[in-house]
Amino acid sequence: MIDSTKRIHRTTVGFALLASAALMLTGCSVTGAGTSTSNYEGDGTGTINALFMKQAGYSESDVAAMIKGFEAKNPKITVKPTFVAYEALHDKIVTSAPAGTYDVVHLDVIWPADFASKGIITDVTKRFPDSWKTDMLGGALTSAEYKGKYYGVPWGPSTKLFFFNKDMVAAVGASPSDLTTWNGVLTVAKKIKDAGIVKYPLAWSWSQSEALVCDYAQLLGAFGGQFTDASGKLVINKGAGVEALAWMKKTIDDGLTDPASVTFLEDDADKSMAAGKTAMELNWESTFRDQNDPSISKIVGQAAVMPTPAGPSGDHPGVNGSMALSIGAKSTHQLAAWKFIEYMTSQSVQEEFVKSSMTNWKSSYTKTDVTVSNPDVFKAAGVAYDTMVLRPQVPNYNSVSQTLQVEIQNALLGKKTPQQAMDDAVATANANLG
Amino acid sequence: MSVASVKTVEKSEMHPAQSGKPAGPRKREKQGRLAFWLLLPAGLAVFGVIIYPIFRTLIISFFQVNSALATDTPFVGVDNYVHVLGSASFWESMGRTLYFxxxxTALELAFGLIVAGLLNAKLRARWLFRAVVVIPWAIPTIVNAAMWKGIFSAQYGALNALLTQLGIIKEYQAWLGDPTTALNxxxxxxxWKTTPLVAxxxxxxxxxxxxxxxxxxxxxxxxWPRIFRSVVLPMLVPSISIVLVLRTVEAFKVFDIIYAMTRGGPVNGTQTVAYYAYTTAFSDQNFGVGSALSYIIVVVILALSAIYLRLLRRSEMSLL
Amino acid sequence: MASVTPQRVLITTPLRWIPDTFDFSRYGQIFNGGADSVGATFRAAMMNSAVVAVGTVSISMVVGILGAYAFARLRFRFRRATLMIFLATYMLPQIALLIPLYLILNSLGLLDTTTGLILVDCALVIPFVLWILSNYFMTIPDELEEAARIDGTTRLGALFWVVLPAARPGIFAAIMFSFLLAWDEFMYALIFTSSDAAKTLPVAISEFAGRYTTDFGLVAAGGILAALPPLIVAIIFQRYVVSGMAAGAVKG
Structure with missing residues (x-):
């Protein structure tokens, strides 16, 4: 590089040609990724770097405590955790992949197809005990699975639950049993609005982000729909797909949904309810912790949680928001990384921190000493984990999701009819699926 | 910027030659060697960092690269460029970027002129005024973005509170909720952030x-209007042209304020071309196309700068 | 004038809409928060930003002064072309360089280090410094330097004893520009750093803003603290900026 810099002062054009020619000649693939067969396994010791998400679920101090426990049991392994915001997590995994910076990465349920097909995470099917496949919740398992192979271990299943303000609902003479269907929710919302308790009873995370697709998936399930058909093509421009979207739009038109929802992430909807500006919302399990935290919530003790309401189909599958831990493909400490993952995902560790995130071990749900620590959420979540609706599991999920986000927002903002928006979404996305 | 300042440099290049003795070939060679050594550190620091990435990215733009770890990367020639130029979302983001x-740039120039005029006036507390004006410029972009996000907030925003209290709007608005409004x-x-710099x-x-x-x-x-038109403006042409090119290049590359304020939403309404390139390369992991996109951005920036300078030179206020 | 109002609005917002009890607790949170807290991250980021900005400014200034002198005073082949190339690097969008740079930094072991960030930030800042300073140096009369050189001073000596003192406004302007650029840099920091070891303020704040989207008070408190150093630099140096540019960059 020193050489080339000297030369550029003299002959720029010549140098440009030279450099590109040299790069072409050296031959290796343009990404610089070799097919070298160096020892990735490692000897099960050393320092491993782990990339986690900050935000919902396990908090930073939870993870720090878990690492402490792990290091005490495995004195030869040191774990260096790094935390990034969920919004930055995917891109961080991508940019760090070529360098193999992280041995362990935190994975969202929508990424296994993407990362597995692109060789960014390691296939751990061989290490994955058969018993886990039956002992873990089905919905959680999908967060680490792609095409029948396992690329990680589930670490906390997650789904959206329905949160409501007990006092506001009671004030209009309604009871939780009125909230078991989405139609019932709208009726109660209308009453709350008419009574002038809050201006917009409902808030959602409908900004242009993954959160929007999660809410849509939830409603799609309630309306009895699926994203894809048997051939893997999107089919949301028919029936339930359009009905769910039309329903979302109508709640805005009727003044029941805060129109600012199109700028909200989960956190904003959460805070809006905690501030007493929203009566009901759909959000992740850990929301309950925030609603009852007096330092950020004005409605401590008023929040209640239950399974999500059912749609016209009578179903109410939860949107699958589970996470997993995977081993980076370029990690040179794969054995140590696996040991760490084994520990982190073990039943005892997950049960210990169950207040922050649910466990993916079926038997935990029947242990009273576990469920007693977070009874409301356990009751609601237990129902939801039975059936979960999956977002499309495709390698280029990100671009499909972006298409969906844009078209759903087009409909919500009245730029297109729901039918037209979904037609366009399906056309673009299916073309992308190739 | 580059063209503008090279112009100014070119003009004053006569300077050393005029004042100094005519440089003989030997002396010139000696100066050349000294210049080389003086520039070497700068060259190393700048090109040592960027030269390899530039060519690497250029090369990647001719291949189909779907993963940062891909080993199977077929050569696709200009297909990536064709793909970009044929995609509607590219042209939409291009349109938005041009609009942005x-x-x-126009607003910054207009406000910048006013602020500059005020700053130039012989006021008593001029230093204080200048110190106040410099504030928005010194605030980091990310902080600035977070601050405006707060001001525009649909639920707690100061803008909503202010406008409601003044009776201009009846209901709180989601200022970042509509694609066009959000872009504005x-x-x-x-x-707000950049006007001081321009000023x-x-x-x-x-x-x-x-x-x-x-x-x-x-x-x-x-x-006054005439003085402004026939005296002030012509004298300002060099500064205006520098500002124009500088701001155009910056605005065209805009990324951080978008990332922090809207992340491209709603309905892609604030997705500029640099942000589009970022998502294409890193979120969609389409590195070939992403690289092609960034080269297209470079070409457009170059073209825009050239057009500006030519227009300014052609206009009668030619001082360049 | 319009530029003053929103700033005041920002400061008054938490006072007007959020109860008073919050007021200083946020600053307390930032200054006193223990390990793993927002405060710890923030303080680390503040330190990193300071290291990166000071490092970048010092390297860029030294290197830039030498280079700018060459452009302003020496005659050599491809002078214009060289300057042009330096300035053209400014047009490159940073995204175009991200992945290859990531690989380089990794192989040098400089990922997630302030040294790595200083290195890449210098590449952004130096062209600017070269531009401002070479234009300014040209406005300094040759005669000054000639006189010194007749007395037997070398060119470098003349640069340090004659040109630099005379170019003070230009140098201050360049320092201010490069400090603001380095302090503000976001994209490299976002991709190349991840832990408290090297994460800079803009990255830390964008994470704050993500996590506490509606707690504007905290974001504002963090933001004000983050804006203080560049503000101080800007207010101290602002008067040189005008004279620095008036004599140099603009007039040529």
């Missing part, structure tokens, strides 16, 4: 206008 660039709001945030550039130009010129104009009984 033109609007923000991002422009506003950008203008300082223009002020530098203003202070270099000799007082005699104003006097002469006043003797001719010219009115």
């Amino acid at each position: 660039t033109l609007l923000s 709001m991002v422009v506003l945030a950008d203008v 300082f550039f223009l002020l530098a130009g203003l202070t270099s206008i000799p007082a005699e010129l104003y006097e002469a104009a006043k003797l001719d009984r010219a009115r």
